[in-house]
Structures are given as C-alpha cells and as structure tokens.
Amino acid sequence: MSTEERIERNFFARDKEEQQAFLEQTWCDHCQEADLGMSNPLEYEQEGTIFVEGTCNRCGQPVYTELTDDDI
Numbered sequence: 001m002s003t004e005e006r007i008e009r010n011f012f013a014r015d016k017e018e019q020q021a022f023l024e025q026t027w028c029d030h031c032q033e034a035d036l037g038m039s040n041p042l043e044y045e046q047e048g049t050i051f052v053e054g055t056c057n058r059c060g061q062p063v064y065t066e067l068t069d070d071d072i
Contacts, residue, residue: 001030004046007044009050019041022052023037025065027063036059038057038063049069055064070071
C-alpha cells in the first residue's frame with residue numbers, strides 16, 4: 001500500500017480537446033473493451049504519476065487512465 005498521498009489536480013484546466021480525448025480514449029477492465037468513455041473525471045498525481053479516474057459510461061465501474069510523458 002502506498003504511503004504517498006494523492007495530489008489533486010484540476011482536470012478541467014486542460015484544454016477542451018485534451019479533456020475530450022481523455023474522456024473518450026479509455027479501457028474498462030470490467031467490460032474488457034476500449035473507448036467506452038468515462039464520466040465524472042478526477043485528475044490526481046500519486047508517486048510522480050498522473051492519473052485520470054472516472055466512471056465507465058457503459059457499466060458504471062471505475063476506470064483509470066495513467067498519463068505517460070507522451071500525454072503530458
């Protein structure tokens with residue numbers, strides 16, 4: 001278990017096109033399908049990695065996107 005706290009970030013500070021890409025380009029472990037979309041995005045940083053977490057538009061389960069240097 002990580003002892004480093006999550007640092008909240010403002011997802012909505014990103015430009016609209018970037019937000020839309022993160023909301024559409026998802027992978028749901030529950031549905032086992034890509035690009036179902038996410039709602040209720042929350043962006044945070046933990047242990048130096050940035051994540052966008054939300055809810056799968058199809059099944060309502062949590063979905064996570066880990067941002068790489070290419071995404072930032």
